[in-house]
Amino acid sequence: MSKPAQDKQATVYDIARAAGVSASTVSRILNGSAKVAEDKRLAVEDAIQKLNYRPNLMALYLKTGQSMTLGVLTQYVDSPFSNEMLRGVEHALQGLKYAPLIASGHWNEEEEIERLRLLIDRRVDGIIILTGHVNQQALLEFSQQVPIVATGHNIKTERVRTFSINNRLGGYMATRYLLDLGHRQIAHIVGLPDQNDAIERQHGYRQALVSSGIEYDPELVVQGDFAEAGGFNAVKQLVASGKKFTAIFCANDQTCYGAILGLKQCGLRVPEDVSLIGFDDLPFSTFSNPPLTTVRQPIYETGIAMVNTLLGLIENTERTIDELPELSIVVRDTTMPYVFNKD
Amino acid sequence: MSKPAQDKQATVYDIARAAGVSASTVSRILNGSAKVAEDKRLAVEDAIQKLNYRPNLMALYLKTGQSMTLGVLTQYVDSPFSNEMLRGVEHALQGLKYAPLIASGHWNEEEEIERLRLLIDRRVDGIIILTGHVNQQALLEFSQQVPIVATGHNIKTERVRTFSINNRLGGYMATRYLLDLGHRQIAHIVGLPDQNDAIERQHGYRQALVSSGIEYDPELVVQGDFAEAGGFNAVKQLVASGKKFTAIFCANDQTCYGAILGLKQCGLRVPEDVSLIGFDDLPFSTFSNPPLTTVRQPIYETGIAMVNTLLGLIENTERTIDELPELSIVVRDTTMPYVFNKD
């Protein structure tokens, strides 16, 4: 096994030898686990400096059973949604000696499971799952190895906590907002098929419609994929179908971005010809052209809450988790009352 | 130390006991490091299944000195640029048993160094640095502990490899493209101050100007920050200054996104009133409104190349690294000839 030449990192023994003490004494000083004579402490600290000593976290794990690492299962490293949550996770980890180990599942159950296993093999102290397709059964099984906090599920056991927003309500709110603006022909671009959040939002859409005495029209509902391309293709399809619509509820903000461009290419203006409302309120939605009207959900805050909850599970302590803000409509420039539409 | 109740993971000893063999035999089967009787192999494999055994990578490290983990220093988890490179990194790692451990430096040298240390403390086998502010000196020091591959530097040692694109050329190309379109009053929104890529691109901008006999006008150069907000604020400032300009070279695509919105709010149309060219060609630039004309650099491909280079360093093998594509101009909808401007 030819290992490349490399400064071998100093160990407690190297420090001990250099300082003329035993390894235990070094350890004691490192952890403050017992009183040590001042002169020895100085000698040891000196050696630590000189040899540039850093504890070997891998070896430490063997003793303590703690890797000081938290696994994070995300879907795509380039998903702005997941990354907003990741920002929250990072923020909550600030200065906390735990580091995140990130793995991507690509919305593929098999791959997600493989990545979860990878995280567990690396003996992470806990796992945060940013939604995904892992089923509840698998979740419970994995939780026997390591505590888990997840979004997109709704269970609570000794070792599993979940966060979920009321997607149905959000879908309802978005559609309701459009209805209140006077729109009657409201299309919906659905999220990923089989994805629970997507399905719930669609339910909310439908519910708002019928509660206003408007019939749910399947022809106004087209498939997207929670990404720009899906929104883009969906509007093209919608326009091509000849169906009339004056507003669209997009399953998420990214879908909206794509839809804006698609509409433009069809000669339709946003919001003059078509009103658009999204879901998420990603940071970028302030800068999109035009800036998005959307349903705000506390993504960043959820990231923070997940970390705190997980640390509570790991360290077996009660932690007060800040209550998450409710869903709300953020009004920007992609919506306008129906009465002003057309001319 | 109250550890939460948890299925203790099975060890080689558990397997050995269950299969009625010794731990060494289990190890041999695990690694195929020696012939083992067929019946014992079966018994062991059976036990592995039953006990759901997974090797402890932490313990393994102690023996092998390999953590099978690659550290990645990025700047922001929500930077679409870094994430595009990360996608390449992930792609290259597909099925390779190495996993990435990601840390963010937030464009802050001190924090970057702290994160590098964190990665080294976790005994990563190698480190990939996606640009940043770490200076060359620090880079060389860290490389004594672990091989490093970085972008944004330009050195090559036994244990450090770097990738860098010709930012100056890119800046030149972008500006040249605008000039060829007939533009003469070309503004530039600079990237992050003190950031080398940003400085080089600005040099290229200047060089293109003078090579066309146009005087470099500092009033047409405003500070951005490589993000949307910077582009947005910069154009506002530019317009407020009263300076005339018919085109802008933005230091990167994100700057462009912000600039588009800022211009619109000032009543300026893109590209009819102002042409815009970016730098990067992020995936989203296909979907921005309007889609961006930009300088394409091989971000994703660089991610792949960095991994391969690093693995070469780690495993001390020669690997053929695919040559990276050259910079190129991708023409989309934010630019048009000057002659057609105004009316």
Place this chain on the structure above:
DNA sequence: CTGTTAGCGCGTTCAT
């Protein structure tokens, strides 16, 4: 206060 000993999970001699 401090050094010695043992063991965390594993792979690798060294014997057998």
Place this chain on the structure above:
DNA sequence: ATGAACGCGCTAACAG
């Protein structure tokens, strides 16, 4: 072909 013993870096229990 296989088991026993050792050591990777570290801390905790046990002497002193």
